[in-house]
Amino acid sequence: MIDKNEVEYGRRAFLRIGGGVGLTVGGMLLFGVSLSATAAPVLGKGNSLVDSSDLSDTRGDFIPNAFVRIARDGRICLVMPKVEMGQGVYTSIPMLIAEELEVSLDNVEIEISAPVAALYTDPLLSAQITGGSNSMRYAWEPLRRAGAAARVLLIQAAASQWSVPPESCHAENARVIHGPTGRTLEYRQLVERATRLPIPQDLAKTVTLKDPRQFRLIGRPVKRLDSPEKVNGSAVFGIDVRIPGMLYAVSITSPVAGGKIKAVDDRFAREIPGVRQVVTLEHTVAVVGDHTWAAKRGLDAMVIEWDDGPNASLDTRILQQDLRTAVLKSGVVSRQAGDVEEAFAKHTRHYEAEYTQPFLAHAPMEPLNCTVHVRPDGCDIWTGTQVPVWAVDAGVKYTGLPRERIVLHNRLLGGGFGRRSEVDIVIQALQIGKQVNAPLKLTWMREEDIRQCTFRPMYHDRIAASLDEHGWPVGWRHTVAGSSVLARFQPKNFQGGLDRDAVAVASDLPYAIPNQRIEYVRQEPRGIVTGFWRGVGPVRGTFVVESFIDELAVQAKTDPVAYRRALLSPAPRALHVLDVVAREAGWEKPLDAGAGRGIAVMHAFGSFLSAVVDADVCNGEVHVRRVVIAVDCGHVVNPDTVDAQIRGGAIFAITAALYGGITIDRGRVVQGNFNDYRIMRIHETPRIEVHMVQSNESPGGIGEAGCAVLAPALANAIFSATGKRLRHLSVGSQLADGNFA
Template structure:
């Protein structure tokens, strides 16, 4: 079979044309690469013409990770970026795994988790190539340098292209601790670099999961239950007799897959099939009832304590002034543009899967389970993703595709309809929080109690993350570990389960906790008669790094300077995924609803590979967080989601998107995440600006639920 190949061509940089290919072969070794031929390390292959194949551990889902990996390798090895011609995701194996021992991309780790390993691999390759050249030239290694794709001996004006040294270098032992290039020698890392995947995406040549085609492939469209966790009761195959191209109907958990010769017939069949589902205990549940349960749980004595410093109850009793408020956020869908899908082929030799996955190990395990084979018989090919946001960690669609392919005896591409994505997908859980603050006579914060209640994020995603006391750490994330000095401080959580399936969503617990904490601190600042920015400065006075981030956002936004009539500013600060982020939103509220005109972002993520990608991720995070705040919500009625498509789940339109200014602080303090930290501060920054403009406090999202049009 032929490879499904994406060639990225036409990228122009510094006047030189670079060509990069993303290759997704039909057949590759199921495990890591041995060192032989052109394979110098588990991550690098170098052809005789000097073309380099990068085998990356990470999934590319629009965050620019593959470009960052290529930059790290090219710089450390000593080749131009254009030498890296092919990038593909490796098979699940030890070189491809990160803690806790799995191949996955999430938690803003796509770049930072691999900097050391990829640089080391490139340095190892450079050293054995240099050693091979030294032997061929009969000169000391110390007299050689690897630069511009060749090993150069300046004293004799000789050079050898690295491609011609690969066979000899592959026979040499890899050094365990190769010397990494000092920062002064890096020519690519840290400089703005065009994304390598963009040309193919804008010309339509990029290969996403939906683009995979295998000879003899059938198409299967899932039809799933509208009610959460409802099981299949039966279906009428004869209801599809009038649709041409139908091949079979295969039962699935919570539904069926309609198999056809083409995708349109499969979709028509999924929509037309007469199907029945078993009743569930929550067939009458709605959002109002779940909200009431969560709010009632705030008064429970049984709770999981995350942090308890000082006697916060006594401080609250004796405070000169107290502030208390309850905040609430809804379930959120991931709403990826590409719906869930996977292509599978099951033969006597094994199972091959093509999938847009964030978790290769889970996809492999699910495929092996569905096929009833040993995991060593499964090969996973990772395509580009049309959106991830945590949703593509889930691998059930891989199991469904394998189940159907095994049943019909042919390769199958299985996909979900948008309606099923909303009905039976995973959500960021709904949550409420009650916060209480104690102020002394001078308006200083001397005590803070944060209590959240709602479903667990990780109970289904990663059950072993639940702590022995029952705490889901995500429900207090970025609050319990905040850099703010609150005085006496308690953070705890009460678990309130509901029927929807909960999952990680971009920035996970910090996404709702940013809104809770930063909106409430704004309330406290006003109650204390203080400027919200200055109030936060006092809470961070001990932390120079955090102050610089907060001050940068305020200064660049012109905090305190006059604005046009009807406009106001709001500020928020949040730390997540090892990075510090502050945002200032400039907002107006008028007849056409809430309008966010400008957002200024300051981020300290420590070290940086590609500044362009960092800024793009901040802009994307702000946009997604703002979209969720303005109008996104999954609401329940009769045990099912009321939202079934984008007509009832509005995504931020481009004409409503604000100008986003990103200011990246290069502190050099390690590697922080980039993909998620821009999300948490935007909702409170906008909410605080709305209060500054109107005097109305926003304590529930989305804004449409508060009657504010967008």
């Protein structure tokens, strides 16, 4: 039974948990759900965005589990447990359900799931979260089983009506067909009878999934269902929300972490036409107006005196020194294999290197925003969030209202990258909205969005290898020093002082190295809050490991591909993508004078990738000419989505490597907009080729995988072009400083 505190109630929604409608799927208990007018955006038939508040009453619908609802009029609604932020889940997840349910994607409506942890918790992430490149890994079997279970019950309903054995019937194109006679019944004609069927407790275990050879949707390129609305402008993101009587707010929070407001002079702000109100919190000032421009102008006119607090003298150099000191300490051991000390004592040829990585901001195209309407009897929240339950939690905490009075309207996300797994924008909107007698939209200007970001942590890695007489590694020591995102984000997953994400890849080398010790030293940056950023640990770890492997290949006077190939026997999938990318990129072909070619291999998120980058360096500027990527992500659901995610991840990663890097000066974030926190321009974007490797393995993650493999391949290409080794990201600042290894 579901705790009522995890369920939306009131005028917009109710959940009907009926006897016998539970279905255990893939180790999860999926309850039957009836959502009445949930006011969450859905994709309707004909691929038009509609609002589920327009849907008729769902009483009497066929609801076999938490993901499928079939109405008496034939409408088929698929409820999405993940949110769409550009990664394509509103197409790929429906493909899984529709494949087994035997319906066309043209005949379904897509609805965002309610914030109900009991129904939609991702067991791998321990919460109702979209992130970790986990959507397909989470959905692959459970959601196919959800569709298959619905299909089986519909077939049983038809067989019962015809008084024939269910084995003599099959489903096809939203109807059930009796094989011997050719009789048919559409799903809509079976709804009433299907709702009366008892659901066997072992249905999930006995239902038969399709043989992949029978797939008609999965594995084929399918156009994104949400693309038309995003092209014609009808798609509703959080920033597009309009509520009658709504006011608009712009805010500024102390530019120094931990700082407070000392004094505020708002006389000039109140003189700006359209300014309605000034709200002052402990660390934040907000101006409320008739529109965002009035609020922004009012904020610009504010005279604010800040008490910068204990972090007023903080700068990047201090934080870097903290990490340099930390990495010399003994850390928590995340992996111990063989006898590392003996390997280093026996083989006197040692090679060492240190790598550093800066803070990175997310900078999603849609700045953070949240609309709230806080009333004595309830609170509505409109936003785009990766963590819907936690957004409701914030509503409960900051309004004092019971959970059933908090209503979340989750919208499309204009980019997330981990930033929208935080609820700080929701909290601030609630704090301000409590003091405004109207619906209120809070928008962070780009500068506030970047400067108040939960940054990707800075890291410092110290790594050493003991080499035999031929240059092959027999011992490996690696210490990672950096912030623990898990310790703050999900403390229960931070055990014994070890952040498993921070040591990802580093603790699971694909290479045949017999003696290894990997350690983690937690070093939190003073006053800076860190967060997840499109593949935090694997991106960090792959850069270090693949850069160092390249350096060892040089020490061994061996071609980088050949060196990796000889060490990859424990990871045949990694070896295969290496071979594919080397062949497709023409690894052996000569380059123009001054150009370089680099390679890297990645294994994380259940996927294996290898990338080759061609680049040249001229007058301190890096020009990336060509990127070739081979990807084995297991069974591909939608090839178009995989291709798009790899390309987007490559651009995102190259941008971060070349232009990223947040710096702190006198406690303040220096960067603020795209003029000084650059994004790669169209004319700078290289030619990108994606080669998918056929695989029958279960799907791996892909949203962050392309991001992880690019930085080391780029750094290795720069070495190939210049003979200079880059051990710090961002590349651009290092080239400008001439700070080469």
